[in-house]
Amino acid sequence: MVPKKTFFNLEEKKQDKIIRSAISEFTKYGFERAKMDTIAKNANVSKGSMYQYFDNKEELFLFSVKWSIDLFYKRYGRYLNLKKDMNIFDLFYKDAKIIWSQMMEERDMVIFIQDVLLGKYKNLTDKSMSYIMDMVNKNTLNMIQNGKRNGSIRKDIDDNLLLIFITGVSLKFKEHMMNSARTQGKDIVDEGFEENEREIKSMIELLKNGMGENRCLFR
Amino acid sequence: MVPKKTFFNLEEKKQDKIIRSAISEFTKYGFERAKMDTIAKNANVSKGSMYQYFDNKEELFLFSVKWSIDLFYKRYGRYLNLKKDMNIFDLFYKDAKIIWSQMMEERDMVIFIQDVLLGKYKNLTDKSMSYIMDMVNKNTLNMIQNGKRNGSIRKDIDDNLLLIFITGVSLKFKEHMMNSARTQGKDIVDEGFEENEREIKSMIELLKNGMGENRCLFR
Amino acid sequence: MVPKKTFFNLEEKKQDKIIRSAISEFTKYGFERAKMDTIAKNANVSKGSMYQYFDNKEELFLFSVKWSIDLFYKRYGRYLNLKKDMNIFDLFYKDAKIIWSQMMEERDMVIFIQDVLLGKYKNLTDKSMSYIMDMVNKNTLNMIQNGKRNGSIRKDIDDNLLLIFITGVSLKFKEHMMNSARTQGKDIVDEGFEENEREIKSMIELLKNGMGENRCLFR
Amino acid sequence: MVPKKTFFNLEEKKQDKIIRSAISEFTKYGFERAKMDTIAKNANVSKGSMYQYFDNKEELFLFSVKWSIDLFYKRYGRYLNLKKDMNIFDLFYKDAKIIWSQMMEERDMVIFIQDVLLGKYKNLTDKSMSYIMDMVNKNTLNMIQNGKRNGSIRKDIDDNLLLIFITGVSLKFKEHMMNSARTQGKDIVDEGFEENEREIKSMIELLKNGMGENRCLFR
DNA sequence: GATGAATGAGAATTCATTCAT
DNA sequence: TATGAATGAATTCTCATTCAT
Numbered sequence: 001m002v003p004k005k006t007f008f009n010l011e012e013k014k015q016d017k018i019i020r021s022a023i024s025e026f027t028k029y030g031f032e033r034a035k036m037d038t039i040a041k042n043a044n045v046s047k048g049s050m051y052q053y054f055d056n057k058e059e060l061f062l063f064s065v066k067w068s069i070d071l072f073y074k075r076y077g078r079y080l081n082l083k084k085d086m087n088i089f090d091l092f093y094k095d096a097k098i099i100w101s102q103m104m105e106e107r108d109m110v111i112f113i114q115d116v117l118l119g120k121y122k123n124l125t126d127k128s129m130s131y132i133m134d135m136v137n138k139n140t141l142n143m144i145q146n147g148k149r150n151g152s153i154r155k156d157i158d159d160n161l162l163l164i165f166i167t168g169v170s171l172k173f174k175e176h177m178m179n180s181a182r183t184q185g186k187d188i189v190d191e192g193f194e195e196n197e198r199e200i201k202s203m204i205e206l207l208k209n210g211m212g213e214n215r216c217l218f219r
Numbered sequence: 220m221v222p223k224k225t226f227f228n229l230e231e232k233k234q235d236k237i238i239r240s241a242i243s244e245f246t247k248y249g250f251e252r253a254k255m256d257t258i259a260k261n262a263n264v265s266k267g268s269m270y271q272y273f274d275n276k277e278e279l280f281l282f283s284v285k286w287s288i289d290l291f292y293k294r295y296g297r298y299l300n301l302k303k304d305m306n307i308f309d310l311f312y313k314d315a316k317i318i319w320s321q322m323m324e325e326r327d328m329v330i331f332i333q334d335v336l337l338g339k340y341k342n343l344t345d346k347s348m349s350y351i352m353d354m355v356n357k358n359t360l361n362m363i364q365n366g367k368r369n370g371s372i373r374k375d376i377d378d379n380l381l382l383i384f385i386t387g388v389s390l391k392f393k394e395h396m397m398n399s400a401r402t403q404g405k406d407i408v409d410e411g412f413e414e415n416e417r418e419i420k421s422m423i424e425l426l427k428n429g430m431g432e433n434r435c436l437f438r
Numbered sequence: 439m440v441p442k443k444t445f446f447n448l449e450e451k452k453q454d455k456i457i458r459s460a461i462s463e464f465t466k467y468g469f470e471r472a473k474m475d476t477i478a479k480n481a482n483v484s485k486g487s488m489y490q491y492f493d494n495k496e497e498l499f500l501f502s503v504k505w506s507i508d509l510f511y512k513r514y515g516r517y518l519n520l521k522k523d524m525n526i527f528d529l530f531y532k533d534a535k536i537i538w539s540q541m542m543e544e545r546d547m548v549i550f551i552q553d554v555l556l557g558k559y560k561n562l563t564d565k566s567m568s569y570i571m572d573m574v575n576k577n578t579l580n581m582i583q584n585g586k587r588n589g590s591i592r593k594d595i596d597d598n599l600l601l602i603f604i605t606g607v608s609l610k611f612k613e614h615m616m617n618s619a620r621t622q623g624k625d626i627v628d629e630g631f632e633e634n635e636r637e638i639k640s641m642i643e644l645l646k647n648g649m650g651e652n653r654c655l656f657r
Numbered sequence: 658m659v660p661k662k663t664f665f666n667l668e669e670k671k672q673d674k675i676i677r678s679a680i681s682e683f684t685k686y687g688f689e690r691a692k693m694d695t696i697a698k699n700a701n702v703s704k705g706s707m708y709q710y711f712d713n714k715e716e717l718f719l720f721s722v723k724w725s726i727d728l729f730y731k732r733y734g735r736y737l738n739l740k741k742d743m744n745i746f747d748l749f750y751k752d753a754k755i756i757w758s759q760m761m762e763e764r765d766m767v768i769f770i771q772d773v774l775l776g777k778y779k780n781l782t783d784k785s786m787s788y789i790m791d792m793v794n795k796n797t798l799n800m801i802q803n804g805k806r807n808g809s810i811r812k813d814i815d816d817n818l819l820l821i822f823i824t825g826v827s828l829k830f831k832e833h834m835m836n837s838a839r840t841q842g843k844d845i846v847d848e849g850f851e852e853n854e855r856e857i858k859s860m861i862e863l864l865k866n867g868m869g870e871n872r873c874l875f876r
Numbered sequence: 877g878a879t880g881a882a883t884g885a886g887a888a889t890t891c892a893t894t895c896a897t
Numbered sequence: 898t899a900t901g902a903a904t905g906a907a908t909t910c911t912c913a914t915t916c917a918t
């Protein structure tokens with residue numbers, strides 16, 4: 001998962017270009033059909049150079065995953081963070097909004113991460129996948145525990161089941177949003193978001209109060 | 220997606236063996252790395268024959284998907300069916316139980332279907348994937364509409380969002396169960412199920428009433 | 439060192455052609471520079487087929503070695519054999535004669551074996567080289583022990599040193615003969631052999647009685 | 658075979674280091690698999706610099722050969738030299754002893770030279786190999802002629818055959834010693850030599866008097 | 877002179893698919 | 898129909914050599 005140092009000697013801009021080229025190719029074609037040659041060319045780099053940076057295609061892939069997650073958190077982590085009084089439902093809201101806005105400028109990366117999380121590359125990532133899952137889950141688990149403490153989350157259900165519950169909804173919902181974004185193209189941006197916002201809120205409502213009918217009306 | 224008639228001329232047992240061999244290979248290695256040769260050998264069939272039954276690897280894959288779904292419904296469909304008064308939560312319960320018991324004898328197929336549903340083969344299945352998704356979603360959507368009608372599901376939220384909601388939880392939860400089954404090995408069967416049953420019920424509770432704290436106690 | 443069974447399914451003629459092509463290529467260019475493609479083409483076989491017969495270039499090489507030795511012994515072994523009363527000097531004589539005549543029809547193979555014995559492929563063969571060395575040395579060692587017993591070889595010197603002594607001379611002398619054969623082309627055959635015979639006899643004289651001056655004249 | 662003058666501008670120490678690094682690499686991996694990069698790194702020199710010193714890998718190799726021989730003769734030549742009354746058997750003795758002691762401190766170089774002499778690099782060296790062979794053979798041939806003149810070597814056998822005879826034994830025997838040295842590690846030094854000395858003397862005995870039984874006892 | 881990043885020609889190897897028997 | 902040998906396009910990966918700094 002670690003590129004050779006030669007990679008880190010490159011200008012950051014170039015590093016960027018290479019990884020983005022890789023991400024784009026992997027997302028488009030999957031791991032096997034992705035060609036090193038194409039990745040190289042799209043990054044304006046020679047095939048040979050790629051092998052000075054990475055031992056092989058798998059290294060490149062694994063590092064692309066790490067890079068994506070890291071970048072995502074570096075960029076958007078602060079939005080997600082984690083004020084004492086923030087609860088998991090706000091997090092879901094913010095998270096969804098971020099994903100949505102991200103889809104506008106970083107669609108490749110977002111889709112790539114989504115694919116990874118959905119297990120599209122299971123065979124490859126099982127090894128080092130823990131890295132991402134840990135990162136993602138730790139945060140959520142934290143929120144859940146906070147929520148239990150401050151009374152916004154019910155205490156009678158195991159943390160891990162709650163994690164599965166929210167993660168499941170979250171993944172599928174992100175996928176749904178991404179499909180919308182994909183379909184709508186890059187132009188929608190704001191108008192698109194209104195409709196979207198309504199959906200996000202509905203989802204949060206479901207997370208909070210479930211889909212059963214006779215829920216408390218006064219809430 | 221349609222094998223040649225030669226395939227259907229085979230004894231059913233042989234058809235079975237071939238598809239199961241394919242499923243196992245695809246699950247283990249993904250589409251690209253799956254080898255026709257290995258699939259053939261594991262089915263005690265010659266490589267050449269495979270091409271008398273299927274035009275190419277993709278056909279084989281696509282048919283394997285169809286076959287899996289069909290078999291699944293043939294076998295377990297009656298359990299899922301669809302009495303007028305059954306609600307989606309009962310469905311979830313049954314579904315989960317089935318998956319669990321299925322993992323014992325048909326783990327390859329179950330995992331394969333799960334992978335397909337999670338989008339691992341998106342690139343391939345986009346074309347004809349609709350087939351399954353339709354089948355699965357139509358059912359669920361039906362239930363949702365039923366539920367709304369008979370008062371077990373809230374009416375203020377869009378059908379499709381409810382679909383996403385329940386599907387998301389369902390997928391992730393199945394994955395969780397499958398991992399448990401995998402870890403525990405084939406021997407657990409019954410003991411394993413007690414713990415499992417508790418989890419299923421917790422999940423249904425969450426689906427129904429959400430994870431928020433101040434839910435109505437009188438329910 | 440073992441080809442896949444597919445190789446042995448081939449007509450013996452074809453097997454022959456393939457290995458001879460390999461031997462010729464290895465001898466001409468050494469292991470690294472030898473191209474699978476060329477070997478395949480010269481054997482009227484496709485590159486892909488080569489990999490149905492052998493796992494990789496190294497397997498092919500290793501098997502070529504084994505094949506050469508085996509063939510050599512199958513063909514000429516009987517000449518070398520090993521009558522009770524044959525002594526090592528006769529063996530040397532026969533051996534040299536065989537090499538010489540072999541150079542006429544099997545020059546590639548002979549040169550190849552010679553190269554292997556001389557250690558040209560040391561890096562590759564160290565692993566399984568034992569096979570040949572054993573074969574060659576066991577025979578010679580036998581002769582030496584026989585010789586000691588029947589009084590044609592001095593007993594005051596360690597078997598292994600005698601082995602080194604005779605092997606050293608033998609290798610270098612074969613090389614010398616091969617160079618002659620190479621230089622003279624294929625036409626010499628018989629005339630060439632007269633001169634050759636004189637040399638062989640000189641060598642045996644040296645092996646027997648050494649190069650010191652005051653050797654016993656009555657011998 | 659001639660490095661660029663830039664090479665000779667280097668401190669002698671550095672020249673040394675570079676060539677030794679090359680020798681070590683060539684010996685370990687053979688010419689093709691030897692990497693310029695590794696050679697450079699082990700000599701604490703940049704890959705680019707290597708190409709300021711040598712036109713290409715082959716030049717480097719060829720010069721390494723020359724350098725080895727020259728060094729060998731510079732260091733040990735005086736021991737070998739060539740007093741009027743020295744005979745070839747003394748030479749063999751000295752030679753062997755030197756090799757043995759050399760194996761202790763210059764094992765890389767010794768092995769390298771041995772490989773060259775055995776023809777491991779035949780394809781490469783054929784061109785300029787004459788340089789070494791000439792050097793080595795001229796000496797030996799001289800000795801032989803001396804020996805014939807002063808009565809220590811029989812006159813009835815052709816010089817070149819005698820050359821082959823002694824060279825063959827010599828090469829194989831050196832190889833044998835080198836293997837011993839390799840096996841025993843660097844610590845043996847003196848104890849190892851006793852056993853060794855016996856072997857050397859046996860070899861000379863064989864060279865002088867041959868391996869035949871009924872040699873003259875009065876000698 | 878020194879450096880090490882960049883290059884790309886070249887080779888090994890893989891495997892879906894074809895096809896003669 | 899069944900077989901499995903044959904094929905070659907396609908791809909990964911290597912490394913000597915060049916060249917800008």
